Amino acid sequence: MDTPFAITLGVGTSRANHTGSWRVERPVYVDRLPPCNNACPAGENIQGWLFEAESGNYEAAWRILVHDNPMPAIMGRVCFHPCETACNRVQVDEAVGINAVERFLGDLAIEKGWQLPEPGRDTGKRILVVGAGPAGLSATYHLRLLGHQVRLVDSADRLGGMMRYGIPAYRLPRATLDAEIDRIVALGVEVVLNHVVHDIEEERRAGNFDAVFLAVGAQLGKRVNIPAGDSSKVIDAVTFLHQVAHDDPPLLGRRVVVYGGGDTAFDAARTARRLGATDAVIVYRRNRERMGASGEEVEQALGEGVSVRWLSTVNRFDAERIVLEKMRLNEDGFPEPTGEFEELDADALVLALGQDTDLSLLDHARDVTVHDGAVSVASSMMAGASGIFAGGDAVPAERTATVAVGHGKRGAHGIDDFVMGREPTEKQRHELATFDRLNTWYYADAPRTKRPELERIRRQTNFEEVIGGLSEENALFEARRCLSCGNCFECDNCFGVCPDNAVIKLGAGERYEFDYDFCKGCGICVKECPCGAIEMVPERI
C-alpha cells in the first residue's frame, strides 16, 4: 500500500528501535545446583534424570542416572536418600519421592534388559580393585567406561560386599542385586573371588597394576567388653547378618536384644523377628532424636513389632537376663549413667556397635596413612602418591552404600587422572538452587501418591521385600512433582512474560536465549521463572 506520509506506518518498523540500550542489568540463564544433586553422595544428576522421567523418557532418564551410578535398582532400595532430605519441596509439603522413582527406573531397566554404556577405548592401563562392595563395583564400572582394564578381587564367594552380606533380603532382593552386578561384570571385568589380599604392594607388583582401588569395607563388628556368662549367646550384628545371608542363620532363641542405634541394629532386630524371635528389643543409650538409623527404618521396625529401650546401656548379660543401666542426656546431649538399673529377659545379645576395617594389607604400603582405623585420602580418593586409592567404609566418611558408590566414581576419575598423567581437576560447582529462588506459584496443585506398602503382618513372617515399587503412572506422577530447582524445564514462562518479546524460544530441548537488542532489563522473566534459572547481572557500562 502506498500509504500517506508519517501518519500511516508499515509492519516491522519498530524493530529499528533497539530498546536494549535502556538496560542497566541483563538477565542471563543459569543452571543452579539443585539441592538433591548437591546432597547425593553418589553425585547423581537427580534433577537431570527426573527431567527425562517427567516426560516419560524412562530409558533416557536411566541413562543419565547410570552415568553416575550403575546400580539404581539397588540404590532405589537401600539409599537413605539425603536428596529427599535436601529437596526444596520439603518446605512445601513432602519431598519428591526420588528414591522410589530411582528404583522404578532401575527395575524397569532390569525388566527391559537395558545395558550399560559400552566400555571406553582401551587405554592399556591395568587397575586392581580390592573389594566388590558398592565402592569397588562403582569404581570398576567407571574405570571400564574410562577404558581401563580392571581386576576385581573379593574375599567372599560372591560379589556385592555389604549389599549382599549386610543388608537383609527383605530390603534388597537378591535377584535385583545380582542383575545390577552382572551388568557391571558384563562390561568385561576380570573377577577373582575367594581371594584375600594380604599385601597390597605385592599384589600390585605381581599383577603389574598401574593403580589400585581399595574398597575393603568395614567387615569387623566392634566388640565391647560386656560381662557375660559362658552360656550367654553374644554375637556381633555383622556376623549375624552375614550368616543369615549365607542361609546359615545362628540360633538366637525367642528373646533377642540388639545393642546399638544404627541401621545395622535395626536390620538385625528385624531379621531376628523374621527368624522367629517373639521379642526383638533394641537397647540404645541415647534418645530417638539422636539415633543414627533412618526414620523410615525405625518406623518400619516398630511396625513389625520391634521395641526399643531408649537411654539405656547393657551393663551385663547373665544367663537369660540382661541388666540395663538407665542413662540421661547431659547439657551437651551426651548420655550419662544414672546408677539406676533394670533387667530384661534375653536369649541372645546382638552387638550392633559399629564396624572396624581390616587394613593389614596396607602394612607394607609405603606412603599410605592409616588414621583411627581408616585410610586417609585426598578428594580424588588418592591415599598415596604411588597410585593407591581407597573408598567406601575403609575411608573416613559416612558408611552408606551410596557414599561408597560416590567414592568409587571419584576414585575411578582420580585413578584415570593418575594413570594418564593428568593434573586432577576440581569441578566447578554451580551456585545452589535454594528455595527462596523459586516461584512456586507456577506449579499446579495435585495429589501425591505414596508407594504402596505391604501389609505389615506379612513382613513379620518372611523375607519378602517390604517396600513395593511404583507403577509407571505413580512414578511419572512422582517425577512430575519435581520442581526442577535451578534448571530450566522449558515452561515457556520467560518467553511468555517478556513485555518486549525479547526472549527467543529455541525449540524443544533447546531452551531459550535473550534478544539483547530489545531486552529492557525489567527482570520479570527472573521473577516469574518457577525454578530460578535466570539471574540479573549488572550491565557493563
Add this chain to the structure above:
Amino acid sequence: MTRQPVHFYQVGSFAVGNRLLSADDRTVQSLRERTNSIDSGHRACQGCGEALGARYALDAAMRATNDRVVAVNATGCLEVFSTPYPETSWRIPWLHSLFGNAPAVATGVAAALRVKGKSDVRVVAQAGDGGTVDIGFGALSGMFERNDDVLFICYDNEGYMNTGVQRSAATPPAARTATTDAVGPEPGNVFGTGKDLPRIAMAHDIPYVATATVADLHDLERKVERAMELHGARYLHVLVPCPLGWGTASNDTIHVARLAKESGLFPVFEAENGTLTSVSTIRRRVPVEQYLLLQRRYGHLFGKNPRPDIVARIQAMADENIARYGLVDESTESTEVNA
C-alpha cells in the same frame, strides 16, 4: 494407598507453556509462531503490564480468528509507545483516531466489514482505563447498547499514566496520583462510590463481559477465545500494573497483578448476557497489605505515620468482593503464604 493434598505439580501448571502439557493446553504465548501483535522495539517502560496485556489479548484473538483481526486503539500509553513515527510495533491492521472515540471507531470498522461482506474479519478495540471508564464511556455505552460486533478491551492500570499519573475514575481509593496527593487527613484518592465498568457492561446485557489480569495467562486467553466465539458487543477488562504509576519494581508487574486477584481487590469473573457465569476463585488468599506494600502509591499508608484505618477500609473492599463473587472456594482454600 493414601492421598494427601499437595501443592505443586509441574503439569497443568500456571506457567505459560510447559513441555509436559498437551498441545491443546498450552497458551498461545508459548508458541513460537504466535503473532507478536505488538512487536519488539516499542517504547513502553520496563516491565509494562499494558504492553504485555495487549500482546496476550491480541495474539489470542489472532489465534482464535485465523489471523483476521483489525484493532482500533484509543489514545494513551499503548498508542503512544507503539506508534511514534516512523516506527510502529503493530503487526496487525491498526487504527488510532482519538482518546474518547475508540468504541465508535470500532463500530464504524465493524459496519464497514459487514457491508463489505468480510464477516471473517473481527474487530478488537482497546483503550486504557481513562479511554474506557472516563472519556470513552459514552461511546462505549453506545457501542454496547447497539450490540455492535466489537470486542472492547480495557487495559486498566488505574490512572492516566501517559500524561504523568493522574487520577481516573478507575483509580482506587487512597492511591496517590499526581492529582490526588498523599497529603491531608484523607491522603490519596477519595473513597468514592467507584465506577465498576465490568458491572456496568453487564447491565447492558451484552453477550460477554469478563475480567482478567496479566498474571493468569491461561485464563486471559481462554476469555479472549470465548469472546471471539461470540458476536455482538463484548467487553474484557484486564488489570495491567504500571510500574511507573504504581511505584512497583519493574519485575513485579505480574506478581502484583496476582496479588490484586489473590487479595480479592480485583475480582476475576465472566458473564454472558448479563449473568455471571464463572468466577476465578482465590488460590492463595493474602491480606491486602501484601498487595499494597509493593506499591509506592500506597506508601503513605505505612511507614512512619501508618494508617491502619485506611488499610482496613481497603481490606473491607476486598472482603466485599469476596462475598459478592464468592471468590473463596471453602473446599479448596489453601493457607499457603508463599504467594
Add this chain to the structure above:
Amino acid sequence: MLRQIEGSKAIAETVALCRPEVVCAYPISPQTHIIEAVGAMVKSGRLAQCEFINVESEFAAMSVAIGASATGARAYTATASQGLLFMLEAVFNASGLGLPIVMTLANRAIGAPINIWNDHSDAMAVRDAGWIQLFAETNQEAADLHVQAFRLAEELSVPVMVCMDGFILTHAVEGVDMLDQETVDAFLPPYEPRQVLDVDDPVSIGAMVGPEAFEEVRYLAYLRQRDALERIPEIAREFTQLTGRESGGLIRSYRTDDAEIIVVALGSVLGTIKDAVDIRRDAGERIGVVGITAFRPFPSEAVRAALAQARQVVVLEKSFSTGFGGVLSTDVAMSMRDLDFDLRTVIAGLGGRAITRRSLEDMLKRANDDELEPLTFLDLDHDAVERERERMRKVRRSGPSAENLLRDRAAFSSLPRGGGA
C-alpha cells in the same frame, strides 16, 4: 427529473444515489430530515449495501465514519451547529487521517444563547479543520454538490463538507432536477481507498508524529487543498458535461463585468442579493456579485481576478468573529493584497434573522454613496442594544442580555421580530 421536493429529501435521495456504505447519524436540527430520509431508505431496502447506524452523539457519528472510511467504506453523515462542535475533535481527526468522508452541514447558529436558526458560525468555526468546504446556493446545487463531493473527497483523500443553509434550504420545498442512478454511477466510481485496514496487508493508521515530520504532514495537506483548487472546477465541468447543469466550481460571478462595487457572499443569501443588485442596477448603480462556492480551499486567485476592477468590495457574512469582524472578509482582503480598493464588511442574518431584499437594497445604496461603515451590522436594533448597555452600567446583576432584549422587545412590539423560517 424535476421534482418539487424538500431540500433535505433531495439531499438524502442524492446521497443514496452515491451508494454510501456506512451512514451514521445523530439528530440535530436542522439536518434531521436528511438522515431520517436516508435511514428510511436503508430500512426499506431501497438503499441496499448500506449500514445505517444510530449513534449516541455527533462525536460518535464522526468516529463511526472515521472507522468505516478507514476500512474502505464510503461514509456519510450530516450535522449542524452544536453537533459540529461536539464532534470537532473527530472532524480534525478525519482530515488529519486523510479519510474521504462526506458530511452535510445544515448551517445553524451556535449558542449560547441557544438558537436553531441559520447562519454560518458553525462552518466558520471549522474552517481550519482541514476539510474542503463547499457552500450551496440552492437546493439544486446542494444536491449536485454531494455527488461532486464524494468524487473530490475520494480522489484527494480529503473529507468534504457540503454546507447548506439550515431551514432556508433544508426545509424549503422547491423544484430540484433529480439525478438518476445511471448518471451518478457514470460520474462517481467506486471508492478506492488510499489506505485501508486490511488483514492481508496490515498497516498502522494514526501514528504519533513529532516535530520532525509534523510540519511536512501539514504542508502535504495544504498541497492537497491546492490540488483541490484545480480539481473542483474540473469536476464541476465534467458534471456539467454529463448533466447539462452548472453546479459547483470555485466561485460564480454575477453582473461583475463593469461593476465598481461587488458584493461577496456564501450560500442561499446570494439569491436575494442578486435580486437587490438587479434593482440597484436598474437605478444605474454598477454593482455585481461574486458567490463563493469553495470556501476551503479558498480560491484566492479566482477571487482576486473576479474582484480586480472593483472600487469597493462588500463582503456580506452570516458569521462574525467576535472581537474582530468578518471572517470571510479577512480571506477576501488577503486575496486582494496590493490592490487599491475599499473593503466593507456587512454582518447579516445572524441566528436566522431575515435578510430582506429591502435591507440589502438600502445597504447597497449606501455602499454606492460611500456611506457604508467598514463594519456594518444589517438591521441591528441599536436602541435595544443601548438600553441593555445602560442596564449593565447601572446594575451589576442586570441579568442575561438575551432575556432582557426579549422583554424589551415585547414592550416595544413595533420593533422587528426575530426568527428566520
